[in-house]
Amino acid sequence: MNRRTLLKRSLAVGAAGVAASAGLLAPGQVLAAYPTAAFEAKDTASALSAAVGSGSYSDSADIKIKAPDIAENGAVVPVTVSTSMGNVESVTLLVDANNSPMVGSFDLSKAEAFVSTRIKMGKTGNVMAVVKSGGKLYANQKEVKVTIGGCGG
Amino acid sequence: MAKSIKIRAKAKGGVVTVKALMNHPMETGLRKDKKTGKLIPAHHIQEVTAKAGDNTVMTAVWGGAISKNPYLSFKYPGGKGDSLTLSWVDNKGNSDSMTTAVK
Known part of the structure; x- marks a missing residue:
């Protein structure tokens, strides 16, 4: 794993953890990681x-x-x-x-x-x-x- | 919508096998309404997250090509008594989650 993916991972995990601990999943936060381009290709x-x-x-x-x-x-x-x-x-x-x-x-x-x-x-x-x-x-x-x-x- | 997820999780030899069913229409956005001839807007689950305690063990991103009322099965290293939470978020911002104890 190189530095870039490690950074991305830890950011993503951190964001998910915050959302869960707040007791709600903010759609904006979650959708930011959704690869829309991949599904539209x-x-x-x-x-x-x-x-x-x-x-x-x-x-x-x-x-x-x-x-x-x-x-x-x-x-x-x-x-x-x-x-x-x-x-x-x-x-x-x-x-x-x-x-x-x-x-x-x-x-x-x-x-x-x-x-x-x-x-x-x-x-x-x-x-x-x-x-x-x-x-x-x-x-x-x-x-x-x-x-x-x-x-x- | 609290009962849109069913989970079975069983531990065997340090590996937990999770089987889950979710209730969701999973519209692709390509289907037409037979009466009006108009396209039915897309409505499908986008993200599924599974957590054992506080640790995320699996995440998935889905498109409309996952079947209606999705079935998902995966395995992760864990043991009996883990508190397993499965949650989903769809493209309209709806979400649901369900927690179960691993047997």
Whole structure:
């Protein structure tokens, strides 16, 4: 961890602590850290660089993505990501076929390298998990075929 | 809205597995109302924070592509009796939190 990220981290943690101890979460404070640009980006590379600072990654088979091969309902696709890598700082989920590929990002620097959730997929595409470990990005993908889309109506 | 979160947290071998369900519409802002043909404005959770005692163990930022009534599971190093608090904030500034004891 370099000095810059350390500073950012400690600031963020400090702000969250203050908000919680005051018994309320001021939306302005929280939203300041929200990467709006990442969620508005229309392609995976720019979403990734807005979310984690870089769009370049190396492929890694150590990242395990558990998702169905065929999802009947694109509105609810269960996805589980785990990895044997150490020093995992964050896991970012993207779906390349979605209107905006960014799904969400999980800061796991104090947690185990495991996260499970349910996501929406507009159509058949790749679920991509990007793991930040030791300041570097690693990614793996899994194709999920969607028979009924979950975005748009 | 005090009951919008359900949490189960279980400790095993020094690792706590947390499973949580939140009640939220998670509108992407891209869907159209079938009757009026107008877009339904985006309304989704943006930030989820989990704390064990005073320590933040996990934070997540979400977009509208997380499913309606989100499910979240993660693991962190901890033990039985931890007081685990999960809270969320959505894009309209609403928030909720829930505290449970790790079993």
